[in-house]
Amino acid sequence: MLDSAVGMGRAASPSRRAPFNSPAPTVQSSPLLGTYKQPAVDLVRGEGVYLFDAAGHRYLDFVSGIAVNALGYGDVGLTSALHAAADGLVHTSNLFGTSPAFKLAEALVARSFADKVFFCNSGAEANEGAFKFARRWARSLIGENLAKHEIIALRGSFHGRLFGTLAATDRPAYRLPFRPLAGGIAIVERNIEDLALALDAETVAALILEPVQGEGGVRVLDAGFVREIRALTQERRIALIFDEIQCGLGRTGSLFAYEQLGVEPDVLTLAKPMAGGLPMGAVLLTDSIAAAIQPGDHATTFGGGPFVATVALHVLERLADEKLLAQVTTNGEWMGKELEEIGRRTGRIRAVRGVGYIWGADVLGMAGHVVSEALQSGLLMCTAGDYTIRLLPPLVATRDELADGLAILERVL
Ligand SMILES: Cc1ncc(COP(=O)(O)O)c(C=O)c1O
Structure with missing residues (x-):
């Protein structure tokens, strides 16, 4: 388990992923009670660690329905x-x-x-x-x-x-x-x-x-x-x-x-x-x-x-599968170190905390702003308080998929 401050430093490295080409969401009137502030994205299907909206945009999902969809989407x-x-x-x-x-x-x-x-x-x-x-x-x-x-x-x-x-x-x-x-x-x-x-x-x-x-x-x-x-x-x-x-x-x-x-x-x-x-x-x-x-x-x-x-x-x-749990442990340790590295490179992260596939990073500025920008770049994340972004990938996410998400996050930061 890791709970440590991250230094500030170098500028962001080039991203490993092509920019996401999403139009800005439009505000829709809704018959749903206004208890949720939702972006105007209509999610219609999922595959593995990805979600797709009605317009065909693909999102790498580091929310997992707020720690619900551990097996990702379309699991046989x-x-x-x-x-x-x-x-x-x-x-x-x-x-x-x-x-x-x-x-x-x-x-x-x-x-x-x-x-x-x-x-x-x-x-x-x-x-x-x-x-x-x-x-x-x-x-x-x-x-x-x-x-x-x-x-x-x-x-x-x-x-x-x-x-x-x-x-x-x-x-x-x-x-x-x-x-x-x-x-x-x-x-x-x-x-x-x-x-x-x-x-x-x-x-x-x-x-x-x-x-x-x-x-x-x-x-x-x-x-x-x-x-x-x-x-x-x-x-x-x-x-x-x-x-x-x-x-x-x-x-x-x-x-x-x-x-x-x-x-x-x-x-x-x-x-x-x-x-x-x-x-x-x-x-x-x-x-x-x-x-x-x-x-x-x-x-x-x-x-x-x-x-x-x-x-x-x-x-x-x-x-309960031991192989899955071992992967969450080792990939989680790697993810924590990567987040610290991203903090050093971008100078936009003040502290990183977490374990396994639950990570939080205190960012400079509002976490909600980083989350909205990430959505536009094809990465779904959520917040944990005003200044903390929260990453909850599906437990089936591979190291490469985690790396793709972190590359988007780095670009956004
Ligand atoms: C630790 C913890 N306890 C309780 C709850 C409440 O769960 P629910 O939203 O299913 O009522 C949550 C929801 O986020 C939670 O994270």
Whole structure:
């Protein structure tokens, strides 16, 4: 894992890729609610790591549907899994059992610290579920101890935009217009001294953290720091929740990011790449937390339906592939070094952070401007805060494809 400042220096080298010939996007009026600022690009198909718009322009995709499309586009195995799933049941509700959910839970348990799994439909929903399970467990510790209910999140965190998860998300622009947020949730500085004060055994039920903070600027948490957190939470009987919604399922080079930290959580949340682009989330729990949960404590209509679970089982097997994970690790190390080199050559990058196929670079000027320019040059990227560009290539991207994208980025910078 790398987290280092980059020096400034030489001018940009010539690019390895022909300039992208895209006309400027036009502003369209839209019946869609204006919650997204979208460029006027109509994406219509994908192939490997490339997306194509209706006008036939090709884009190298370093967004992957925000860490969702790990297998890229048009993947033959994924397409077959989708067809196989469509031949079976699509939905039955959780009033009845279906074997795809059972098999998927079994596979997740076999590959992780967890003993039990709850399925839902998105990342925010997974975290909301994790908060409920942790509270239910904390209250079961000493009778119905109502005092032990608080949830602590870290500075720079992003856990979702529903009321509970928004209160655990450290982005004033997302929070302020919606106050009052859910109570009993607080944000604490990312250091062990502040946490030691905040993690009161009597009042705190859970601590949630992202092993790699994604939206908060791609910040890889130090393994020693997380181990200290684990020791504190264990000692004070506080549930430790790892949010691996963005950094989990192969993106850091191991199936779960926590494998690189040397500690296991009590609860872990997944979503984004789980079902190859179909909406799905999951909460993984130890038996000790799960023992506190009773029928009726939580539910969702769609969670773990047979269609989505069949596809997710295929995706899990593919993302757990050792060869793929090794490639993400070695190519990721290379990508970090290349980004630092680009920073030196262009003088436009102040710091580079990341691991595997999740990288952030603090740029001079607004990150959104760099992202728009890159789009015009045929490279899709996103931001992680005002001054950080975020690179999330599909996990199947080859070294050459990564190099092509970085060459476009260098030219744009
Ligand atoms: C770490 C993390 N947690 C939670 C979420 C929320 O997921 P969703 O958008 O599926 O609700 C995200 C989304 O970006 C995320 O990156």
